[in-house]
Amino acid sequence: MAGQGFGFQATAGLTGLGLPSVSAQWLEGAGDGSRFRGQRVLSRDLDVPLDIVGRDREHLRKLLSRLARAVAGECTLVLLDDEGVRWSTSVYRTGGGDIELSSGNDLQTVLSFRAPDPYFTASTVATQVVGGDAEATPFLSSLTALPLAASQAIGEIQLDNVGDADAYPVWEVYGPGHDLTVKSPTGETLRWTGTLGATEKLVLDTRAGTVKDGTGANRYSLLAPAPRFWTVPPGISTAYVSLLDTTAASKIVCRWRPRRWMVI
Structure with a gap:
């Protein structure tokens, strides 16, 4: 749809693709400092900026409704590396989606997602x-x-x-x-x-x-x-x-x- 001048397009500014956060466990003793007891990797949070363009105001409203339905449940974020391998992770919307009304037929917003599995899994086996x-x-x-x-x-x-x-x-x-x-x-x-x-x-x-x-x-x-x-x-x-x-x-x-x- 983007090639026809309307539809959805992810824009620059995607965040959350780096190393996910970890929760470290420490043992505090009577002596100086502490001892490391282990860690677990936490869920990954991502922000995806979107540009949404409709043919007209009515079409823009339909695109927003379609977007709302698409992100209402589990989604899949897919990335393509330089070797053509697809890497994906399941995500759920946690926020974002605010819009600023204008008289035009386009708008920008940011959707926030959380990936329960912080790793990206290859499509190849x-x-x-x-x-x-x-x-x-x-x-x-x-x-x-x-x-x-x-x-x-x-x-x-x-x-x-x-x-x-x-x-x-x-x-x-x-x-x-x-x-x-x-x-x-x-x-x-x-x-x-x-x-x-x-x-x-x-x-x-x-x-x-x-x-x-x-x-x-x-x-x-x-x-x-x-x-x-x-x-x-x-x-x-x-x-x-x-x-x-x-x-x-x-x-x-x-x-x-x-x-x-x-x-x-």
Whole structure:
């Protein structure tokens, strides 16, 4: 619509794209100073300046009504980086939208939003696949591994997170197989002690903290005690994978969407 001389256009002055605020915890003791106990990243606040131009006053009123409906609920802020990758975050309007009436058919306003998730998530999905070779080569062929027996696999896989924040992996396991273990580069362990048949699948979503089979049934109860739904750190790292009772058809797929603090 902007190319036809009317519609909505974001103008210069967008704020809130930098590093989000953090809340730090400190332990105050009897001695001098304090000790750092940790921190959490807070929600991101953004201000988006808009220029709204109508064909006439009546059309301008319709555009304002359309804008009000569009930002009444959850919205998605999308940014495009220099490499053509789309990064997005969900936002909700928290204020702004004031207008100054005039006799013209255009006006300027600023909308304020809050992003509950302070990170920007990529539209692209990173994938690492282990096993499932179409030509029936051994499951271990995809691993830097040490074979324990003909039907057992144990080894390492390389994870490459191109973002600059931790990413949440989703593990998809295709049977047959038994007793899955995935261990993070820092030693955090997520182990599932159940058994998958040749036609069964298991999905472990680390962000949601769920474990379901291919039918959507809950299989969380088969996790080993004290499970850690660990994240993929930025950069290249090495994770540990173990699966027993495998065949050439067995496969593990690890997927994640990279995340960034900032997109410029």
